[in-house]
Amino acid sequence: MARQGLTHADIINAAIELIESEGLHSFSLRELASRLHIKASSLYNHIRNMDELYTEIGYYAISELKKAQLRAIEGKERTRAIEALADAYYRFGKERPEIYKVILSLPMVKNDAIHKAGFDIIEPIMTAMDGYRLTDLQKRHLQRVFRSIMHGFISQEEAGCFRQFPEDTAESCRMAVRGFILLLEISEKEARI
Amino acid sequence: MARQGLTHADIINAAIELIESEGLHSFSLRELASRLHIKASSLYNHIRNMDELYTEIGYYAISELKKAQLRAIEGKERTRAIEALADAYYRFGKERPEIYKVILSLPMVKNDAIHKAGFDIIEPIMTAMDGYRLTDLQKRHLQRVFRSIMHGFISQEEAGCFRQFPEDTAESCRMAVRGFILLLEISEKEARI
DNA sequence: TAAACAAACTAACGCTGTTAGTATATTGTA
DNA sequence: TACAATATACTAACAGCGTTAGTTTGTTTA
Numbered sequence: 542m543a544r545q546g547l548t549h550a551d552i553i554n555a556a557i558e559l560i561e562s563e564g565l566h567s568f569s570l571r572e573l574a575s576r577l578h579i580k581a582s583s584l585y586n587h588i589r590n591m592d593e594l595y596t597e598i599g600y601y602a603i604s605e606l607k608k609a610q611l612r613a614i615e616g617k618e619r620t621r622a623i624e625a626l627a628d629a630y631y632r633f634g635k636e637r638p639e640i641y642k643v644i645l646s647l648p649m650v651k652n653d654a655i656h657k658a659g660f661d662i663i664e665p666i667m668t669a670m671d672g673y674r675l676t677d678l679q680k681r682h683l684q685r686v687f688r689s690i691m692h693g694f695i696s697q698e699e700a701g702c703f704r705q706f707p708e709d710t711a712e713s714c715r716m717a718v719r720g721f722i723l724l725l726e727i728s729e730k731e732a733r734i
Numbered sequence: 735m736a737r738q739g740l741t742h743a744d745i746i747n748a749a750i751e752l753i754e755s756e757g758l759h760s761f762s763l764r765e766l767a768s769r770l771h772i773k774a775s776s777l778y779n780h781i782r783n784m785d786e787l788y789t790e791i792g793y794y795a796i797s798e799l800k801k802a803q804l805r806a807i808e809g810k811e812r813t814r815a816i817e818a819l820a821d822a823y824y825r826f827g828k829e830r831p832e833i834y835k836v837i838l839s840l841p842m843v844k845n846d847a848i849h850k851a852g853f854d855i856i857e858p859i860m861t862a863m864d865g866y867r868l869t870d871l872q873k874r875h876l877q878r879v880f881r882s883i884m885h886g887f888i889s890q891e892e893a894g895c896f897r898q899f900p901e902d903t904a905e906s907c908r909m910a911v912r913g914f915i916l917l918l919e920i921s922e923k924e925a926r927i
Numbered sequence: 928t929a930a931a932c933a934a935a936c937t938a939a940c941g942c943t944g945t946t947a948g949t950a951t952a953t954t955g956t957a
Numbered sequence: 958t959a960c961a962a963t964a965t966a967c968t969a970a971c972a973g974c975g976t977t978a979g980t981t982t983g984t985t986t987a
Contacts, residue, residue: 544934544983570975579935582976586934591975649894659898681899685887685906686913688895693886694878701842702881705852706874713878716917720879723920724913737952737965763944775945776966784944 547577552587553597557640560598565639570594592648596655599647602640603658609633610665618672620722626669627691627718631711634695641695662688670725679728686724690717740770745780746790750833753791758832763787785841789848792840795833796851802826803858811865813915819862820884820911824904827888834888855881863918872921879917883910 555577560568570591574581588594613629614622634641644662649655666684675683694714697703703710748770753761763784767774781787806822807815827834837855842848859877868876887907890896896903 547934571973583935585976645889645893645895647893649897651897659895662895663898678901681901682906682909685890685896685903686883686910689883689886689890689907689910690879691882691886692890693882693884696838696889697878697882697885700838700840702838702852702855703878704842704844705856708871708874710878713875714882716875716921717879717882720913720917723916724909727916740965773967778945779965
């Protein structure tokens with residue numbers, strides 16, 4: 542009754558908005574339904590269940606993060622590209638922490654869609670490393686290193702794990718990125734041997 | 735009735751055991767109570783609420799991680815100390831992933847107990863850096879870098895975020911640690927200027 | 928205009944953390 | 958030893974959660 546022609550996309554968008562404004566922790570289907578002026582059970586006409594909703598939001602988050610990173614490295618090479626990439630990642634994590642968290646909750650089971658999402662995650666860093674003469678094996682290890690540094694930084698800062706000292710965390714992050722660049726440079730030298 | 739003289743510690747220990755065996759995700763007070771052959775409401779004679787239970791388990795996890803790290807670096811210096819520290823951290827995360835996760839859920843509000851726990855987290859890496867001639871400011875930044883790398887690695891591997899390639903993740907982790915050691919070495923040179 | 932479909936509904940189930948009120952076993956004290 | 962106090966268990970219930978079944982109703986298609 543009082544049908545409003547809600548689409549699947551409307552549901553996802555409303556869910557993203559709600560998660561970003563109220564936090565992932567307090568998100569619920571009943572609250573989402575209430576925002577859309579329907580009952581929770583009516584959501585099931587548009588989504589299969591909560592897990593799939595999270596999965597879709599996770600895909601969205603990954604694609605947004607990817608876009609931000611690709612935009613950041615456009616036209617840049619080597620050190621400048623890596624620094625810009627790290628900066629874009631860091632800003633995404635700080636500006637959209639709730640959406641960022643959803644990525645980690647993705648069920649990384651061998652599934653075609655998740656397989657693609659996995660490669661969307663690594664594409665920016667892989668591209669940014671193009672300017673370095675590295676073997677594929679080195680790149681496969683090094684992209685993990687980069688992602689560990691960035692994810693570790695964002696999630697710990699968000700959780701309040703860096704509050705022991707007042708020093709600027711962005712500065713600590715730049716230091717971490719510098720360590721990664723050093724690693725790229727020596728890996729490059731070793732690859733030539 | 736049929737009183738069994740349960741103590742606060744019994745509850746915490748049973749909770750830890752249950753989380754480690756069944757996973758943090760499926761943990762519930764009713765399941766915990768069932769394992770102890772009491773009703774869920776009876777738990778409230780021993781704990782204030784679930785948040786406080788998690789907080790205590792988080793303290794436990796931090797102290798275990800700290801012990802493992804301090805044991806690992808005993809008698810070691812510089813590169814060997816850092817590598818041993820990283821290895822101990824990595825193994826803790828792999829062997830006790832469910833308990834490890836609880837640390838991140840700790841409410842890092844300014845509170846005396848949590849303040850102490852925060853310093854328990856950084857003590858091992860701070861000690862391991864003793865062999866390097868660094869300024870206090872450098873150490874405060876660098877401990878964040880180390881923790882980011884290690885936490886980023888553990889949490890992403892646990893979440894399945896490193897499954898794009900078959901390469902050994904432990905090898906990727908050693909590479910990350912090598913980058914951190916490079917950073918320590920260059921920071922040391924800069925500190926002498 | 929009738930049939931098919933889509934999108935909403937109500938009601939309920941089993942799960943969750945949590946509280947109030949009650950009974951009983953253990954412990955401390957006179 | 959007897960009595961009071963305390964601690965530990967209980968039952969019953971509440972509000973919230975995700976989810977399902979069955980039903981009504983508006984819209985679209987034939």
